[in-house]
Amino acid sequence: MDKLRAIEWFVRLADLGSFTLVAEHAHTSKSMISKEISRLEQTLGVRLLHRTTRNLRLTQAGEGYLPRARQILNQLSEADNFAQQLQQTPKGRLKVNVPMALGITDLGPMFAEFMQHYPEIELDVHLSDGDIDLVEQGFDLGLRASSQALDSNYVGRPLTHFSYHICAAADYFDHHPAIIKPSDLRQHNCFEYSYFRSKNTWPIDDGVVINGTLRANSVLFMLAAIRAGHGLGMVPDFLCRDELKTGELIQVLPQAKKPQLTLYAMYPARHFVPARVLQCIEFLQQKFNH
Amino acid sequence: MDKLRAIEWFVRLADLGSFTLVAEHAHTSKSMISKEISRLEQTLGVRLLHRTTRNLRLTQAGEGYLPRARQILNQLSEADNFAQQLQQTPKGRLKVNVPMALGITDLGPMFAEFMQHYPEIELDVHLSDGDIDLVEQGFDLGLRASSQALDSNYVGRPLTHFSYHICAAADYFDHHPAIIKPSDLRQHNCFEYSYFRSKNTWPIDDGVVINGTLRANSVLFMLAAIRAGHGLGMVPDFLCRDELKTGELIQVLPQAKKPQLTLYAMYPARHFVPARVLQCIEFLQQKFNH
DNA sequence: CCTATTGTTCACAAATAGGAAACAGAAATG
DNA sequence: CATTTCTGTTTCCTATTTGTGAACAATAGG
Secondary structure (H helix, E strand, O other): OOOHHHHHHHHHHHHHOOOOHHHHOOOOHHHHHHHHHHHHHHOOOOOOOOEEEEEEOOHHHHHHHHHHHHHHHHHHHHHHHHHOOOOOOEEEOOOOOOOOOHHHHHHHHHHHHHHHHHHOOOEEEEEEEOOOOOOOOOOOEEEEEEEOOOOOOOEEEEEEEEEEEEEEEEEHHHHOOOOOOHHHHHHEEEEEEOOOOOOOOOOOOOOOOOOOOOEEEOHHHHHHHHOOOOOEEEEEHOOOOOOOOHHOEEEEEEOOOOOOEEEEEEOOOOOOOOOHHHHHHHHHHHHHHH | OOHHHHHHHHHHHHOOOOOOHHHOOOOOHHHHHHHHHHHHHHHOOOEEEEEOOOOOEEEHHHHHHHHHHHHHHHHHHHHHHHHHHHEEEOOOOEEEEEOHHHHHHHHHHHHHOOOOOOHHHHHHHEEOOOOOOOOHOOOOOOEEEEOOOOOEEEEEEEEEEEEEEEEEEEEHHHHOOOOOOOHHHOOOOEEEOOOOOOEEEEEOOOOOOOOOOOOEEEEHHHHHHHHHOOOOOEEEEEHHHHHHHHHOOOEOOOOOOOOEEEEEEEEEOOOOOOOOHHHHHHHHHHHHHH
């Protein structure tokens, strides 16, 4: 039995509450989890989980074992990080969370180059936009665009700044009235981005309540609708700069006060940060500053 | 790789300073140790030990990894003890250190009976008399006869008391002068026990300096010499009570002031004491009090 | 009452562990 | 200086263990 792995799985089991989920998460079969947990229980001589077919709950022993197991795993990764910090060439798995749109446009090529520089680092990139817990999901690094303060559980380093543009297709205004002042937007089909904190209010000047026929959780998807001339969207500059240059898209209200977005590289605040994480951040910083 | 075991071996390696010794200690081959440590170093990406053929020393990484490894192992055994404490029937390995002579005479039958009562407990009995570090050697329980205070790292529970007798063979005095007062001993062949703190001084009244032609680190061996009529020895009562009863041995200076020995059951002071340890102590207490 | 989904068990294929011996390097020995 | 005698590493082979997918038993929900 690999006791450490058994303990890891036990902790996951307590968190997720299902053998099947843990098996998926650990890329193995549920029979494996079952056997390993049973073996752990056997060596301890105590049942850690009370299992009925549809429900899992910790036994008294499991209840007490769980926090200790957590601490052991934490200290182990702390020790590993310490050791790896002293090594020369960064290697190992680097699990990164990246915003969907930015990941596809700008970060894709950057990470490709990063891989070339550090061939010993095994990249595990997850594209997603929702607010997820980096630690819980086991991310070493997360890139997040934010206009507000950061969670103090993480260390955040600003990489670059973005601004928003309100865009429409060039031919959109052939059939729609012009937009002179922010309140004109209310007469138009303004798309809503699901992950905006202020759902149907665009943060222009004092805020403009908009409404439209599209709501999407992907700016890329929204961009397609804008290019098709179906309405207006508020998109970050890195997504529309090419189209604005070619004239395919037109910016509206360029002088209006729009929020500045900062892209942060965030990593869990720990005693020893793996070299590969710091190297990656530095690499990105250099790329963005160039 | 069994990472936990690798860490254990690494700690042992740092303590003992030799692959060969660790291999013996762990009941495995040195190739195993070598391979496992190498694998650990590989996953960490750092060399933990700098090895030359005749000398081992920790690298900078190893120096920092060692205390963390120690802590992890401690917390793990703490967690295991916690879990096992909640279990009903005690089981698992119980490694006991027992004084040589007492182990052979009185404790042998007691432990035999103990095994019968708790068939799930796997006994690992080490007979030895020297002062050894229970924790370092991995003992769960140590039985020690002592007349003085105990190390505060351990919890000690008194089991029973012993007294010393000065004995000689019955026919010894056919050819040697009688002994009336303690100072008469100086004219006799008095055997010396290696582990006595006051080497060649017997703790009778104010202490009597003795000399003789035998020095041994085994009271049993000494007893054989006494029975053969070669001289006198100071032996604990449990070793000579049968011979005194049959008259084979004769006690000398019975009214002299001799030290009282207390037999302690000692176990490492930890947060959670395994059930099997407590059960064993209770069993022995009962046996001695009966 | 049936279906869907859970965790456990089983049997077999694949991978791994473990040990003996050969090996290579360095210190002590004469 | 050659030799002996330790050290830790490597190699190779077998026995053990691991991991998987399918069948299984058990339970909650429709």
